[in-house]
Amino acid sequence: MFLRECALLLIGLSAGGIIAAGVFAFLAMIGVFPRLMGRTRTGSHIFLYETAIILGGIAGNVMDLYEIPFPFGAAGSGIPFLGHAALGIFGVCSGIFVGCLVMSLAETLKALPVISRRIRLAVGLQYIILSVALGKLCGAVVYFVHGIGE
Numbered sequence: 001m002f003l004r005e006c007a008l009l010l011i012g013l014s015a016g017g018i019i020a021a022g023v024f025a026f027l028a029m030i031g032v033f034p035r036l037m038g039r040t041r042t043g044s045h046i047f048l049y050e051t052a053i054i055l056g057g058i059a060g061n062v063m064d065l066y067e068i069p070f071p072f073g074a075a076g077s078g079i080p081f082l083g084h085a086a087l088g089i090f091g092v093c094s095g096i097f098v099g100c101l102v103m104s105l106a107e108t109l110k111a112l113p114v115i116s117r118r119i120r121l122a123v124g125l126q127y128i129i130l131s132v133a134l135g136k137l138c139g140a141v142v143y144f145v146h147g148i149g150e
Contacts, residue, residue: 020057032104099133 027033033053037043062068115121121128 016061024053024057027101030101030104032101035104036100 033049034043037046037049042049
């Protein structure tokens, strides 16, 4: 029984490591991290970026795997609004990351020039992108306000 558990642990950790390496290699390949460092002019802090990405991935996996509750806003804590604030900050940061990921992928695949040629758009592509993002934001707000996902 013990050997079986050890083998399952080894297989699970190996598979998870391979998947995580593939995801991070994909993100690095399409240029999400270098683009963020270039835009924010913080390229000299590469070690800090790498550490934050690794620790964030580990913390997220551990909290998901072991179902560790987020400590803010728990019943009887006296500060329930703090949990909502933390959730809002997490949501904004996740949205920014997903937006950067999508734009990096679109830029890598050269999708934006193709779209602008197809719809014969000479100027104003940024407004189309902004309107798509605002539409997604409105949809997410309606989704969460009305509790559709529950």
